[in-house]
Amino acid sequence: MSTVAESTLVKFDNVSFSYGNTPILKGANLAIPRGQVVAIMGGSGSGKTTLLRLIGGEIRPTAGTVHVAGEVVHELSRNALFTMRRKMGMLFQFGALFTDLSVFDNVAFQMREHSNLPEDMIRDLVLMKLHAVGLRGAHHLMPVELSGGMARRVALARSIALDPMLMMFDEPFTGLDPISLSVIGSLIRRLTDALGMTSILVTHDVQESLQIVDHVYFLADGKIVAHGTPDEVRQSDAPFVHQFIHGEVDGPVPFHYQARAYADDLGIQSGGN
Numbered sequence: 001m002s003t004v005a006e007s008t009l010v011k012f013d014n015v016s017f018s019y020g021n022t023p024i025l026k027g028a029n030l031a032i033p034r035g036q037v038v039a040i041m042g043g044s045g046s047g048k049t050t051l052l053r054l055i056g057g058e059i060r061p062t063a064g065t066v067h068v069a070g071e072v073v074h075e076l077s078r079n080a081l082f083t084m085r086r087k088m089g090m091l092f093q094f095g096a097l098f099t100d101l102s103v104f105d106n107v108a109f110q111m112r113e114h115s116n117l118p119e120d121m122i123r124d125l126v127l128m129k130l131h132a133v134g135l136r137g138a139h140h141l142m143p144v145e146l147s148g149g150m151a152r153r154v155a156l157a158r159s160i161a162l163d164p165m166l167m168m169f170d171e172p173f174t175g176l177d178p179i180s181l182s183v184i185g186s187l188i189r190r191l192t193d194a195l196g197m198t199s200i201l202v203t204h205d206v207q208e209s210l211q212i213v214d215h216v217y218f219l220a221d222g223k224i225v226a227h228g229t230p231d232e233v234r235q236s237d238a239p240f241v242h243q244f245i246h247g248e249v250d251g252p253v254p255f256h257y258q259a260r261a262y263a264d265d266l267g268i269q270s271g272g273n
């Protein structure tokens with residue numbers, strides 16, 4: 001019997017994870033309700049992508065449990081994990097399109113691979129997904145003919161081809177001009193609502209994500225150290241949250257990578273004696 005509430009889609013219970021001897025997550029706790037768009041923020045290398053990979057079952061926690069839709073991901077059989085993954089869509093920053101396939105065939109690809117739908121139905125579904133991202137008229141183009149923003153929208157249409165329950169976005173805004181960036185942001189929000197999905201966004205783009213998310217989680221030192229609604233985080237006095245939201249160079253997330261004393265590197269004696 002599942003102990004995870006019906007309304008919770010993703011839950012981390014005391015999850016730890018290490019790459020070799022390097023601990024990345026150290027007892028992280030997190031609960032993401034169904035239907036929400038949430039952002040995970042944290043310093044570079046804090047483990048945000050690792051968190052997504054744990055949800056997708058690509059890697060296993062060294063301690064604790066990751067629940068998705070009431071199932072413990074790392075206890076699933078190979079087949080069950082495969083089925084679960086088909087309910088997850090992923091859009092990564094460098095999630096390139098197949099360059100030798102048209103826009104239409106890029107979006108149709110997964111439907112053809114993973115369903116027995118007849119071609120006329122695939123055609124209608126592909127055009128519907130492309131319409132949702134505003135690119136039905138571009139179905140015949142090749143990826144090389146698209147702008148960066150259009151390519152990202154096609155990748156988005158492709159990632160929702162199989163109507164996922166959960167979408168994971170890793171840096172979806174990187175490299176986009178301001179207009180394309182807000183188009184992608186509002187599409188993430190609108191598609192999540194219209195398709196009844198849940199979306200997790202890993203991003204450094206604070207201002208854009210605060211416009212579209214329901215909740216923000218801050219990851220630091222292997223744990224979720226703070227979370228709240230956009231209004232709560234904007235008003236937060238917590239130093240870590242403040243540094244992030246206001247883009248301050250130094251703070252709890254240090255500017256300098258940990259180093260020995262400067263004097264030692266320069267080969268001079270440090271002061272005092």
Ligand SMILES: Nc1ncnc2c1ncn2[C@@H]1O[C@H](COP(=O)(O)OP(=O)(O)OP(=O)(O)O)[C@@H](O)[C@H]1O
Nearest residue numbers: 019020024042043044045046047048049050051202
């Ligand atoms: N396959 C791997 N093997 C060993 N170390 C890894 C591997 N993948 C990531 N790491 C390390 O684990 C840490 C966390 O990586 P992760 O990609 O989860 O961070 P992140 O928060 O997404 O970072 P960024 O914002 O810079 O993308 C980093 O220090 C990274 O160098």
